[in-house]
Amino acid sequence: MAASLVISAPASGVGKTTLTLALARAWRNRGLNVQCFKSGPDYIDPAFHAAATGRASVNLDSWAMDRGTISHLVSRGADADVVLAEGSMGLFDGVAARGVSGTGATADIAEMLDWPVLLVIDPSGQAQTAAAIAAGLRDYRPGVRLAGVVLNRVASPRHEALVRRALVEAGIAVFGALPRHAEISMPKRHLGLVQAEEQAEIGKLIDEAARFVAEHVDLDAVLRSAASWSPQLAANGLNVAPPGQRVALARDAAFSFVYPHMLEAWRAAGAEIVPFSPLADEAPDASADVCWLPGGYPELHAGRIASSARFRSGLRAFAETRPVHGECGGYMVLGTALTDADGIRHEMTGLLGLETSFAKRRMHLGYRLAELAAPMPGHQAGARLRGHEFHYSTIIAQPDRPLAVVHDATGAIIAETGSQRGRATGTFFHLIAEDR
Incomplete structure (x- = not known):
C-alpha cells in the first residue's frame, strides 16, 4: 500500500513543482520509494520528477486517455511507499469540452483515483482571504477531497499566523509554511520549466529544496493525510502503436x-x-x-x-x-x-x-x-x-x-x-x- 496524494494549487506559478520535488527527495532521503506522476500534457516536469526520485515519471491525462490507460500507468506505483501526482494549472482548470475521461483537469485524476489533494497556497498580498480560496476549492466538487494546505512565500511570522488561524477556523489542516526562498526557484523558459537535463546543478537544487521544506513542513502529518492506495488491475493497457520495429x-x-x-x-x-x-x-x-x-x-x-x-x-x-x-x-x-x-x-x-x-x-x-x-x-x-x-x-x-x-x-x-x-x-x- 502506498501513501498517495495529488499536489495542486489555485493557479499556475504557485510552487507545485518545487514542493513536489522537495517532498519526493525528502522522503527518498528517509529511505522511502517515491513514485511521481504529472497530471496533464506537460512533458518537462516528469524529467524533474525522475531526477528527484530515481524513478521514471509519466503523464496522466483525462482528456486524452481512458480510465484503463490511466490505471495501467499508475500501476507502476505498486511497489512505492509514496505516490505523488503533480497537477497542472489550477485544481479544476481544464478545457470546456469533455475528452475521453474528463476535461484534463487535475481534479479529474484526484477523483478518479480517490487520492486527496495537498493544496499549495501562495498568500502573497492577502491573509484571511487565502482561507476562503482554500475552502472554496475544498467544497467546489464533492468527489475531490482536500488533505490540507502548505503555504508558500509567506512574508513574515505575523502574516503566517493570520493565514494559519483563518485556515484552522475553516477546518483546513495546515502542514507547514514556507518563507520566501529564491534560491530554490526553478528556472523557466517560454514553454515552462527549463529541462532537467540542461541543469548541471539540478541535484543540489532539489536537495536544497528538500532540506528547506523538511524544516518548515510536517512531513509525517502530510503522510498521515494521504490515501492508502494499491493499484487496481487495469482492463487494458497503453493504446499507442510503435511507429516501426x-x-x-x-x-x-x-x-x-x-x-x-x-x-x-x-x-x-x-x-x-x-x-x-x-x-x-x-x-x-x-x-x-x-x-x-x-x-x-x-x-x-x-x-x-x-x-x-x-x-x-x-x-x-x-x-x-x-x-x-x-x-x-x-x-x-x-x-x-x-x-x-x-x-x-x-x-x-x-x-x-x-x-x-x-x-x-x-x-x-x-x-x-x-x-x-x-x-x-x-x-x-x-x-x-x-x-x-x-x-x-x-x-x-x-x-x-x-x-x-x-x-x-x-x-x-x-x-x-x-x-x-x-x-x-x-x-x-x-x-x-x-x-x-
Missing part, C-alpha cells in the same frame, strides 16, 4: 520533448529505439525502419542544425526509402526553413515545405484531436489521434498535402493540419494516444 529517435537538447509513456509503449510492443543526435551531426541509424524527430527547442539551435551537413544529408537519404515523422520542433526541422527570434533565417532539411518563424511570437496552445487524411508511422489513414500543441512559432508557409483534419478541444477546425510529402510527415501536436 527499429526506431531512429532524435534525442538531444534540440529534440527532447517526448512523452515517457510513448517510448515505454513502443518498447512494450517490441520496438527497439536507437537514439541519435542531430546537434552532434549524426544521421539516423541506417538499420532503422523509421525515423522520429520529437519536439524541443530547435529555434535555440537552428544555426547548428543548419550547419549539420551529415545529419541533413543522412536524413534526406533515409527518407528516400523509409518514413520520417516530426512533432512540433521536429516538424519544423523537416521543413524548408526556420527563422529564429533574431530574424535570422536558417535552412532546414527540406523534406517538407513548412516554413516557420519565431521573429514574431505567437502562442499556439491546447489539446488537439486529429483525424488522419493520410497514414503516418504507427497509424493508418482515418485514425483519430489525441495530442497537445504548445509553441510560439508562426507559420509562414505550409504548402504540402494536409496530414489531418485537426480540431481543438472545442471542436473547432484549426489551421495547423500537419503535412505529408513522400515518406515524410509532421504535426504540430505531440501525440498522447489514439482513440480506441
Whole structure:
C-alpha cells in the first residue's frame, strides 16, 4: 500500500513543482520509494520528477486517455511507499469540452483515483482571504477531497499566523509554511520549466529544496493525510502503436520533448529505439525502419542544425526509402526553413515545405484531436489521434498535402493540419494516444 496524494494549487506559478520535488527527495532521503506522476500534457516536469526520485515519471491525462490507460500507468506505483501526482494549472482548470475521461483537469485524476489533494497556497498580498480560496476549492466538487494546505512565500511570522488561524477556523489542516526562498526557484523558459537535463546543478537544487521544506513542513502529518492506495488491475493497457520495429529517435537538447509513456509503449510492443543526435551531426541509424524527430527547442539551435551537413544529408537519404515523422520542433526541422527570434533565417532539411518563424511570437496552445487524411508511422489513414500543441512559432508557409483534419478541444477546425510529402510527415501536436 502506498501513501498517495495529488499536489495542486489555485493557479499556475504557485510552487507545485518545487514542493513536489522537495517532498519526493525528502522522503527518498528517509529511505522511502517515491513514485511521481504529472497530471496533464506537460512533458518537462516528469524529467524533474525522475531526477528527484530515481524513478521514471509519466503523464496522466483525462482528456486524452481512458480510465484503463490511466490505471495501467499508475500501476507502476505498486511497489512505492509514496505516490505523488503533480497537477497542472489550477485544481479544476481544464478545457470546456469533455475528452475521453474528463476535461484534463487535475481534479479529474484526484477523483478518479480517490487520492486527496495537498493544496499549495501562495498568500502573497492577502491573509484571511487565502482561507476562503482554500475552502472554496475544498467544497467546489464533492468527489475531490482536500488533505490540507502548505503555504508558500509567506512574508513574515505575523502574516503566517493570520493565514494559519483563518485556515484552522475553516477546518483546513495546515502542514507547514514556507518563507520566501529564491534560491530554490526553478528556472523557466517560454514553454515552462527549463529541462532537467540542461541543469548541471539540478541535484543540489532539489536537495536544497528538500532540506528547506523538511524544516518548515510536517512531513509525517502530510503522510498521515494521504490515501492508502494499491493499484487496481487495469482492463487494458497503453493504446499507442510503435511507429516501426527499429526506431531512429532524435534525442538531444534540440529534440527532447517526448512523452515517457510513448517510448515505454513502443518498447512494450517490441520496438527497439536507437537514439541519435542531430546537434552532434549524426544521421539516423541506417538499420532503422523509421525515423522520429520529437519536439524541443530547435529555434535555440537552428544555426547548428543548419550547419549539420551529415545529419541533413543522412536524413534526406533515409527518407528516400523509409518514413520520417516530426512533432512540433521536429516538424519544423523537416521543413524548408526556420527563422529564429533574431530574424535570422536558417535552412532546414527540406523534406517538407513548412516554413516557420519565431521573429514574431505567437502562442499556439491546447489539446488537439486529429483525424488522419493520410497514414503516418504507427497509424493508418482515418485514425483519430489525441495530442497537445504548445509553441510560439508562426507559420509562414505550409504548402504540402494536409496530414489531418485537426480540431481543438472545442471542436473547432484549426489551421495547423500537419503535412505529408513522400515518406515524410509532421504535426504540430505531440501525440498522447489514439482513440480506441
